[in-house]
Each structure stands twice: as structure tokens, then as C-alpha cells.
Amino acid sequence: MSRWTYAALFSVAVLSLVNVRAAEPPVSLNEAVTRALNASATVKSREELIGGADAGVRQSGALPNPEVQVELENFAGSGPFRNLDDSELTLGVSQRIERSGKRDGRVAVAKAERDIAAIERDKARLDVALEARRSYFDVSAATVLLDAAKTRLAAASQIEAMAVRRVNAARDPITVKLRAEIQTAEARGAYDRATLTLQSAKSKLASLWGDAGASFSVDAKALFSTPKVSMEAQQDAAPDLKASEAAARRAASRFALENANARSDVSVGLGVRRFEFGGDLAGVVSVSVPIAIFDGNEGNIERAAAEQRAADLDLIQARRRLQRDVLTLQADATRARAEAITIRKELLPRAEAALRAARRGYDAGAFSYLELAESQRTLNELRTREVEVLRELHFALAALDRLSGRIAVASTDQGQQP
Numbered sequence: 001m002s003r004w005t006y007a008a009l010f011s012v013a014v015l016s017l018v019n020v021r022a023a024e025p026p027v028s029l030n031e032a033v034t035r036a037l038n039a040s041a042t043v044k045s046r047e048e049l050i051g052g053a054d055a056g057v058r059q060s061g062a063l064p065n066p067e068v069q070v071e072l073e074n075f076a077g078s079g080p081f082r083n084l085d086d087s088e089l090t091l092g093v094s095q096r097i098e099r100s101g102k103r104d105g106r107v108a109v110a111k112a113e114r115d116i117a118a119i120e121r122d123k124a125r126l127d128v129a130l131e132a133r134r135s136y137f138d139v140s141a142a143t144v145l146l147d148a149a150k151t152r153l154a155a156a157s158q159i160e161a162m163a164v165r166r167v168n169a170a171r172d173p174i175t176v177k178l179r180a181e182i183q184t185a186e187a188r189g190a191y192d193r194a195t196l197t198l199q200s201a202k203s204k205l206a207s208l209w210g211d212a213g214a215s216f217s218v219d220a221k222a223l224f225s226t227p228k229v230s231m232e233a234q235q236d237a238a239p240d241l242k243a244s245e246a247a248a249r250r251a252a253s254r255f256a257l258e259n260a261n262a263r264s265d266v267s268v269g270l271g272v273r274r275f276e277f278g279g280d281l282a283g284v285v286s287v288s289v290p291i292a293i294f295d296g297n298e299g300n301i302e303r304a305a306a307e308q309r310a311a312d313l314d315l316i317q318a319r320r321r322l323q324r325d326v327l328t329l330q331a332d333a334t335r336a337r338a339e340a341i342t343i344r345k346e347l348l349p350r351a352e353a354a355l356r357a358a359r360r361g362y363d364a365g366a367f368s369y370l371e372l373a374e375s376q377r378t379l380n381e382l383r384t385r386e387v388e389v390l391r392e393l394h395f396a397l398a399a400l401d402r403l404s405g406r407i408a409v410a411s412t413d414q415g416q417q418p
Contacts, residue, residue, distance in 0.1 A: 024217040029136050032218075033407065036132035036208040037125060046121035053114035060110035061103060064096040069271065092271020092284055099265055105257030112250035119246055122405070123239045128208070129407045133398040135205035140223040141391045142198035147220075148383045149187070149194040155376055156180075156187040162362065163369055176369045183373060223390050226340055227397065229333040235322055237405040244311075244318035251311035255304040262297040264290040326403055333396035336389045343386045351379040 027035075037043060071090040163180035166172040206214035235241065269286035358375040361367035401407070 024215050027216045027218055029133065029219070029222055032136045032205060032209075033129050033132045036128050037407075039208065039210040040124070040128045042124045043121065043128060046117070046124045050114070050117045050121055053110070053117040057107065057110040057114050060106040063103070064098065066093055066095045068093055069269065088273055088275055090271055090273040090284055092269050092286070094267050094269035094286065096265050096267045099260065099263040101256065101260035101263075102265075105253060105260045108253035109250060109257055112246055112253050115246040116243065116250065119239055119243045123243065126239060126402050126405065126407060130398050130402040132205070132208050133401075134395055135201070135208060136218060137223060137391055137394045137398075138201040139198070139205050139218045140220050141387050142194065142201040143218060143220040144223055144387050145384065146191070146194040146198050148380070148387070149191040152376075152380050153184070153187040153191045156184040159359075159372060159376065160184045162359075162372075166362075166365075166369075171365060172369060179369065179373070183376075223387070223394065224344075226337050226390070226393065229330055229337060229397070230400070231330060235319075235326065235404070238322050238403055239405045240403070241315075241318050241322050242405075244315040248308075248311040248315045251304070251308040255301070255308045258297060258300045258304040262292070262301060264292055322403060326400065329396045329400045329403070333393055333400065336393035336396060339389045340386060340393060343382055343389070347382050348379075348386070351375070351382050355379050 069090070069092040071088075071092075073088040073090070160177075160180040160183070163172065163176050167174055167177040202214075202216070203212045206212050206216070267286075267288045269284070269288075271284040271286075273282045273284050274280070275282070355372075355375040355378075358367050358372045362369060362372040
């Protein structure tokens with residue numbers, strides 16, 4: 001296939017790509033996150049668990065049920081007790097009275113479990129939002145890299161045409177033409193790979209919405225925003241820290257409950273007794289208290305105490321881990337932002353100027369093909385590196401928001417797409 005035929009086909013492909021993008025409905029970052037949250041089965045399941053925990057709170061405050069007692073004495077025996085004439089019938093009601101602290105302890109444990117369920121729901125929402133934001137910037141990066149691959153392929157075709165003219169004019173050896181053809185073939189392969197990468201990234205994002213085959217486009221300019229990195233992360237609102245705090249509260253409540261369970265309850269009964277012989281009636285009052293000789297609940301108390309100590313230690317470790325992760329992400333985001341700004345403001349303008357000079361020099365015979373190819377390669381690498389560090393920046397910012405318990409997309413100062 002001649003270079004002119006390929007150039008024509010490439011132009012048709014580019015126009016088709018532009019038309020396809022124009023027909024795809026645009027999706028903003030906030031919309032992508034919202035769709036993922038609305039479609040998440042994990043978030044919905046956590047909502048159900050909150051409902052179950054609410055029911056647990058209601059159940060924990062329930063009082064013990066009263067008991068109805070029926071007793072028939074002095075019958076089916078011998079002598080005068082052979083029949084029911086001298087029997088005694090007792091009807092009564094008894095109620096177990098819980099000692100102070102048991103009901104309150106159950107309620108405290110249930111409320112702590114309800115808090116944990118709500119925090120787990122919030123963590124699930126944050127995890128979904130984080131994955132959606134990362135997937136969105138994967139699509140943005142893939143879109144930009146596809147455009148860069150298209151530009152690279154067009155530039156390689158132009159350089160190949162220049163090389164062919166010089167070779168045909170006997171100004172360069174045939175090896176220059178072969179090298180230029182190799183560069184064009186490599187650029188064509190990079191373009192094909194970039195196309196597949198974009199398709200894969202879109203499918204991954206759309207799968208979070210429950211529709212992996214959805215047709216859409218993203219605002220690639222969002223990738224070029226370089227928001228400042230906040231050094232004041234809201235660690236007190238971090239859901240992972242809240243989860244550890246709630247677990248510590250639950251452990252403390254369980255310890256208090258087990259101590260309360262060590263105290264025996266009192267059962268009080270009230271009834272009436274009827275004597276068959278004579279038909280007389282009499283009242284009956286009963287009080288019963290278990291004697292804590294064999295079971296003083298010591299084992300459960302010791303276990304709850306150990307679990308409380310472990311939960312307190314886990315909370316300390318959670319604070320340390322959160323602080324470490326925040327500092328690491330802040331450093332990563334700051335580094336990526338600084339590198340992106342340096343590439344955009346300093347390196348890319350110089351690389352573009354060097355390429356323009358190399359093209360003019362090569363066409364005039366002042367520069368060799370290798371110098372021109374090196375200038376083009378440097379520009380291609382810088383554009384790719386810029387996309388990589390911008391992606392790293394937005395990944396780090398999204399992870400910081402996840403740690404701080406934020407779902408809303410941070411405000412950005414828009415950069416300029418090269």
C-alpha cells in the first residue's frame with residue numbers, strides 16, 4: 001500500500017473517529033460517580049444491613065416476657081389423695097426483673113453495631129466513588145493518549161514523506177527511507193493499541209453503571225487540571241478511623257454488659273391457690289434468685305476485657321496508619337503535580353520548538369534524519385509522560401478524598417491541553 005493510499009485511509013479513519021465521538025453523549029466526572037453509586041449493589045446491601053441493625057436496637061431494649069404458671073398438687077396419690085377432692089390448684093404470673101445495667105448494656109452494644117453498619121455503608125460508597133473516579137481518569141488518559149497516538153502517526157507519515165523525497169533526490173541513503181517506514185509502522189501499532197486501551201477503559205467504567213456496553217465520551221480536559229494538594233486532611237472524619245472508634249465503643253459496651261450479666265436477676269411471682277376441699281382461695285407470692293456458685297460469668301468477662309484491649313490497640317494503629325497513608329498520598333500528589341507543571345510549561349514548549357527546528361533543518365539538509373527522529377521521539381515521550389503524571393495526580397487526590405471521607409469532586413483549576 002502506498003503512503004498516499006494509507007494517508008487517505010488514515011484521514012477517513014480520523015474523520016470517522018471524530019464523528020463517533022461527536023455522537024457519543026458526554027459524561028462528566030460527577031455524573032460518572034453518581035451513576036456508579038446508584039448502580040452499586042454493595043451500597044444497597046449495606047443499606048439493608050443498617051435496617052437490620054435498627055431492628056437489633058429495638059430488640060435490645062425489649063423487656064423479658066412474663067410467665068404464666070399453673071400448678072396442680074395433691075392428686076393421683078394414695079389414701080385421701082387418690083382423687084381430686086383434696087387437690088390444690090395454683091394459678092400465677094411471674095416476671096423476671098433484670099438487674100441494673102443489663103438492658104442498657106444490650107442497647108449500647110446494639111447502637112454501636114448500628115453505627116458500624118452505617119460506617120460500613122459510608123465506606124462502601126467511598127470505595128465505589130474512588131473506583132469510579134479512577135476509572136473516569138483512566139478513560140480520560142486513554143482518550144488523550146489516543147489523540148497523541150493519532151498525532152504521532154500523522155507526524156510519522158509526514159516525516160516518512162520527507163525522507164522519501166530526499167531519498168528519491170539522492171540526498172539520503174535508502175536506509176533513511178526504511179527507518180522512516182519502521183517509525184510509521186510503530187506509530188500505527190501504537191495507535192491501534194491506544195484504540196483498544198480506550199475501549200477497555202470505557203467498558204470498565206461503564207460496568208460500574210451496570211452497562212458495560214454503554215456508549216459515551218468523557219471530558220478529556222479534566223485530566224489536565226492540576227488542583228493544589230491540601231495539606232490539611234480531615235482525619236477526624238476518616239471513615240476507617242470512625243470504624244475503629246465504633247468497634248472500640250462496641251467492645252467497651254460488651255465488657256460493661258458482661259459485667260452486668262454477672263449479677264443474678266430476680267424473679268417475682270404472684271398468684272392464687274384454690275383448695276378443692278372446702279373451695280377456699282389463698283394468695284401466693286414467690287421470689288427466686290439464682291445462686292451464683294458455678295457460673296459467675298468470669299470467662300465472658302475476661303474475653304470481653306481482652307477484646308476491649310485489642311479494640312483500643314486497633315484504634316491506635318488505625319490512627320497511625322491513616323496519618324502515614326495521608327502523608328504518602330500528599331507527597332505523591334505534590335510530586336506528580338510539580339512534574340506535570342514542569343512538563344507543560346518548560347519541557348513541552350522546548351521539545352515542540354526543537355522539533356520544528358529539526359524539521360526545517362532536515363528539509364534544508366542541515367540536520368540528519370536521526371536528529372529529526374530523536375526530536376519527534378522526545379516530544380512523544382514527554383506527551384505520554386505528562387498524561388501518566390496527571391493520572392497519578394488525580395489517582396492520589398481521589399485516594400485522599402477516600403481517606404478523608406469525601407465523595408464530592410474537588411474544585412480544579414483547569415490546565416491547557418497541548
